Amino acid sequence: MPSSRRSLPAAALVALLLLAFAGAARAAPKRIAALTPFTANTLAELGVRPVAVGQTLGGHDRLDPRLKGVPTLALSHPNGPNVEQLALRNPQLVLSAPIWRKGEEAMKRLGMTVAYSDPRSVADLLVQTRRIGGLVGKRAAADRLAARQSAAIAAARRGIRRHPSVLLIMGVGRTSYAMLANSWGGDVVRQAGGRLLTGGLTASGGYARISDEAVVARDPDIIIAVPHGAPSDIPKLAKYLANKAGWRTTKAARRHRIFVSAGNSLLQAYTDPGATIRDVRAKFLGN
Structure with missing residues (x-):
């Protein structure tokens, strides 16, 4: 019995250490690159400033003003950003789109995590908003953003009279x-x-x-x-x-x-x- 009692604190300590390591593994990334206007603007809405954003066709006029001054990465088919230029920004997480999937392996070799988010429907946008919030440790803020987006969508669709x-x-x-x-x-x-x-x-x-x-x-x-x-x-x-x-x-x-x-x-x-x-x-x- 005495040896059993002595082992309990040790077991509890091991459990606490395992929980601490698991928490560290799940820690939200601090350095994030966003290659699409949706992911870049979502980060800005969630209060996260990316280390780089992807070039937007037609200019950055619709990028969130809070992204002003964030370095821009040129994108080219089929790899997306130049991996050397991306490496200079040292992102832990790259929010990419399927169109740039070819460049994923090079990013992973540099230790970057790559996640894809490119909504092709209004419903998927709400799903992806919440998903990005989970990836960057802003789940509650993302839920609030998605709720505002959903309300704005419903208001915009109200009163449709004709279907040309x-x-x-x-x-x-x-x-x-x-x-x-x-x-x-x-x-x-x-x-x-x-x-x-x-x-x-x-x-x-x-x-x-x-x-x-x-x-x-x-x-x-x-x-x-x-x-x-x-x-x-x-x-x-x-x-x-x-x-x-x-x-x-x-x-x-x-x-x-x-x-x-x-x-x-x-x-x-x-x-x-x-x-x-x-x-x-x-x-x-x-x-």
Whole structure:
């Protein structure tokens, strides 16, 4: 019995040490790089300042003002950031997107943890907001942020009166891609009350090539064109899409309902989906 009593404190000490080590292993990373505007803005909303953010196509005008001065990493296909430049920032955690998956191994070899977060639907944005909060030790703040986002989404969808038919088309040079329901922009348009005319088109990435003849055959009430390319090319591409000859016989063209969305809000998720839904309703759908 005496030896048994003496062993109890030792066992308790071991248990406490194991708990301490487990707690240390779960400690939130202090140095985080965010490669997408969604992850960067989410960190800012949660009170976390990243050590670097990824380059945003079209500029940083929609990045959270609290990210001002954070170093920007150039991104290139298929690896994402230059690993040497990323290493200079020494992040413990890299919040990346599947499009940059090719660069994951190089990051891991440098001891970085890589997590992917790139919402392609409004519902997934709420899930990913909470997930990022868990990764960076801000779960309660993330729950509050997701609750505010959910309320803003519900408010933005309130009072939808009409459901016009829509083709949301990404223009890459002179090539057109229909943005499907499984793309970020496609889901936003549906949330805003638009009926996507994409039946029969499939693509795992959410973008299916579409000809001018197919656009005319589907004859949408509204065409929302999204130019995609180098920032210097966007104005010329936007003008081309707004006056595209191949779409002239569509109902949208005849009624002057071809719109151009030159920003990033329909290409990538940000932390304000309610505002994006309101913009789509007010600027394009009129519902």
